[in-house]
Amino acid sequence: MSSPGSDETRNEPGEAPMWHPAREWLEDDEGDEDEDDLDYTVPSTTMETEDDWEEDDAGDERMGLGISDGETRVLGLVISARTKRLIENTFITRKPPYHHRQYPIRTDTRRSRRECGSWGRRAPANFKLYIRDFASDLLPVPAAQLFELLASSGLQHILRSNGWSTNIVGDDGDDESDDEFDAPFTRRARPRRTGGAEHFPKVPSDKGTELMGGGQFGTNPYFVDRLKKRKGVFATNLMWRELGIDSYGLRRRAGQSLSQQLIPGSVADKIIHYDSRSYSGQFSDDGNFFFACAQDFKVRMYDTSNPYEWKYYKTVDYPFGQWTITDATLSPDNRFLVYSSIRSQAYLATTDPEDDSDPSVLDFSLPPGQRQRRSLGSSHFGIWSLRFSGDGREVVAGTSENSVVVYDIETKQPVLNLQYRHQDHVNAVCYGDTSSPHLLYSGSDDTTLRVWDRRSMADGREAGAFMGHTEGLTYVDSKGDGRYIISNGKDQTMKLWDLRKMMTTADFDRIDPSDYTTGFDYRFEPYPDEYYEPHKHDCSVVTFRGHRVLKTLIRCHFSPPGSTNSRYVYTGSEDGKVYVYNMDATLAGTIDVGSATMNSRPREPDVFASAYEMSGEMLWRTCVRDASWHPNAPVLAATSWNGWGLSSGTCTVHSWNNGAKDDEGDPPIGKSYDDKLRYVPEFNHYREHAPPPRRRPLRSRPVRRRFIDEDETW
Known part of the structure; x- marks a missing residue:
């Protein structure tokens, strides 16, 4: 191991060099030095006993690191006094997501090591934090690259707990990740919960079993077949379907159960x-059309009238998009496609392959009632989700401005902007009823699923809310009957909701959704089972895991x-x-x-x-x-x-x-x-x-x- 104070490179006996992504950075930055760069030096010797911890202090002196007893070193870095104070005040609040300690705390005495080694206690002023999976060589790494390394190595909680942003931005400074738009993560990470497998919902779910027997979600085998343990086969069900034209009773049930298998x-x-x-792809309601969105800002369309033999149809693109095309939605008559990027403007294109006209711009940043401006100007927010209404006249969007916007296609202006209720990005929106545009659902990173009824919104408040996810929502989908809806969450669960069981606004206003989330970053961190803990106010019907x-x-x-x-x-x-x-x-x-x-x-x-x-x-x-x-x-x-x-x-x-x-x-x-x-x-x-x-x-x-x-x- 080399050091700033020595001209030699020394390795401990038997120590093997290990690969690290920083080596790739150095190939590009070799020869470039900056006064603000930090020196990256991490001992990788495996320490098996307490004596090894003490011997390593002496090894530091032999290597000429020149670090005094009063200084603190994190990842082998001699850090500033301000950063040292930040780290000294950091609470190590959770276990690593593996059986063995990935981030052991190192101190100068055996007593203090035992006292502060327990996760959840404050470390003493002279503690040192080491990571075991880094290279043993002395590697000069610029500060920006170091923080990018931290953000991608499962150590985001060190940065976030002290207010640092963990946003990874491209070289040009303009690229954003697929779920962050000019919104660095600044909230403090909350302590990890101590749940576990014993807290998981029961499988099979009693409520779900009741729904399956009720006929709204498929059909069950005839009860005589279940009692006599007779198992229907595909050939038998096919015969009943062929013979059971306009039939009732058992034959109809056999025909219905054929397709669901x-x-x-x-x-x-x-x-x-x-x-x-590729980010999204959906069939049209009649199955004759399929579109796929990709990160090259193009939407490809295919003719799927024969679902087993597709034909290429048309490609449209998003000019001057940011990061990717986030979503697209097809009108009920398959004539128009609306697609978005991480910008406040969406594009409306025709699906006719003979129509080469430019797509129309839909500016969702306009105040409700204001018509399209001649100049688009700058983008005010990003659009994460889009949905056409059942009548094809409106499009609803969820944005990075924590808002839900309804846009009228005919007048080309927003008619509704629901703000100041969600506390974080609205990642998903949908209409609750295919025959009516009045009922809206919105899922947000604030862990809530809001229900909006446009017929009673004089005060701009939601009609109710669903709580049960302990992390942000990534998507919501409605069954189209105005009653059932499902959502995907970053807590690794999917939940089924019943509109009749939603939480009233009065009850919801007394609850702070942020009290039940940890600030978990699903982009880089795993989510082990011990992180899961059931929500205290869970009003979902069924929870799906796996x-x-x-x-x-x-x-x-x-x-x-x-x-x-x-x-x-x-x-x-x-x-x-x-x-x-x-x-x-x-x-x-x-x-x-x-x-x-x-x-x-x-x-x-x-x-x-x-x-x-x-x-x-x-x-x-x-x-x-x-x-x-x-x-x-x-x-x-x-x-x-x-x-x-x-x-x-x-x-x-x-x-x-x-x-x-x-x-x-x-x-x-x-x-x-x-x-x-x-x-x-x-x-x-x-x-x-x-x-x-x-x-x-x-x-x-x-x-x-x-x-x-x-x-x-x-």
């Missing part, structure tokens, strides 16, 4: 590749009534799968998009520049952000971040095939296509000759863990 399989019919990450809502704003949906008999709810997941749940919270099936697309395109030279994560190896990774079930056929389209290091995107088409691994039909299944559905020979050739896939490591970075004896007291 057809869950699409993991084998992909088609793999549509995009050169940037999927992972990490990295991005992952979406969830009700299954359609035509192809599934409204039997399921389903969601994407960070682990590369689509999870399909029964209404009683049991898992009906999974669609493994990651396995279906593994090594489906070669690694390109610039993959490191577009990779989402810093890791030692660019492995094939899949994160399913959105999924859409065809309304009339057992076909599901999954839109994903997919590729080497999550650097590209795919839209995969999955259909029900009764578990068959091969298909004798034409064209062959599992082949790769470009964004215009043109066959890509080099992609398919690479996959046929690619080496066996490597298993993803449990951690994205190598870590030396210090194993602790059970008898040792911390």
Whole structure:
């Protein structure tokens, strides 16, 4: 290990150098020195006994670090007095998300080490914090890169607890992440809860089982078949459906239960590749149309009137967008598409492939009643979510200004702006009833789901609210009946809500939603089971668990009534799968998009520049952000971040095939296509000759863990 005060590089005996992302930074910054840069030096010697802690102090002196007993060093950095005071006042409030201590606290005496080593106590003034997974060399790292490293290494709580922003911004200073828009995270991280598996909701859910038997979410087998333990097979149900035209009773139930058993399989019919990450994709209400949004600010449209043989339709783009296209919505008559970016203007484009006219601008930042300005000016906020009303006349949007805006398409002006109720970004909005534009839902990072009734909003307040998520909401979807709604949350749960059980405004105003959240950053941090704790005021009907809502704003949906008999709810997941749940919270099936697309395109030279994560190896990774079930056929389209290091995107088409691994039909299944559905020979050739896939490591970075004896007291 080298130091600022020595000209030599010394390593402890038996110590092996370890990789760290900072090495890549140094390749670009080598030779550049700045007076404000911090010296990065971390000892990586594994300490097994208390004597090792004391011997390491002497090692510091031998290496000539020149650090006095009164100075504090964090990550091997000699820090300023102000930063030292900030760290000394920091409460270490939670256990790391692993069985062994990842961040041991080091002190100068055995007594003080035992006293302050317990998580949740204040560290003494002379404590030193070491991280075990860093390189042993002395590496000069600029301050900006160091804080970026901290924000991506699971140490955001150190920064956030002292008011530092953990926003990672591009080199040009203008790029934002997909869920942050000029809003650095400044609230203090709250102590981690001590929940666990014993606090999880019961599975199967009693309320969910009751709903499944009520007929609103699919049909159950006939009770005689259940009593006599007779199991219906596909051929039997098919025969009853063919013979049961205009039938009643048992035959009708058999016909209804036929479609709800057809869950699409993991084998992909088609793999549509995009050169940037894909953010959302949805079928139209009639199933004849599909659109996919990507980070290259383009929306691709496809003709899916034959759900098994798609045709390329048209592409529209968002000029001067920021970071990505966040959402898009299709009018009920399939004639118009509205799409947004992290800006306050959305675009309205026609779906007619013969119409090459420029899209119209919809400025959501205008005050209600004011017409479009000639000059758009600067963007005031970002739009996260968009939805067309059932009559196609209005579009509702959720924004980074903590507001819900309703825009009239005909007059081209906002008609409603709901502000000052949500305390954080509104990530998702939807209409509650497909036949009426009056009922609105909005889900926010403040952990609440608000209900708005436009017929009674003289005071600008919501009609009620739902509470139960302990972290922010990423998406909401309505069943369309004005009663049931589901939401996905960063607490790794999906919840079903009943409008009749919402919390009144009077009760809700007495509760502070921020008291039940921890400031967990789902973009970089994991969410272990011990973090979960049930909400004190949970008014949800059913809670679904098993999927992972990490990295991005992952979406969830009700299954359609035509192809599934409204039997399921389903969601994407960070682990590369689509999870399909029964209404009683049991898992009906999974669609493994990651396995279906593994090594489906070669690694390109610039993959490191577009990779989402810093890791030692660019492995094939899949994160399913959105999924859409065809309304009339057992076909599901999954839109994903997919590729080497999550650097590209795919839209995969999955259909029900009764578990068959091969298909004798034409064209062959599992082949790769470009964004215009043109066959890509080099992609398919690479996959046929690619080496066996490597298993993803449990951690994205190598870590030396210090194993602790059970008898040792911390």
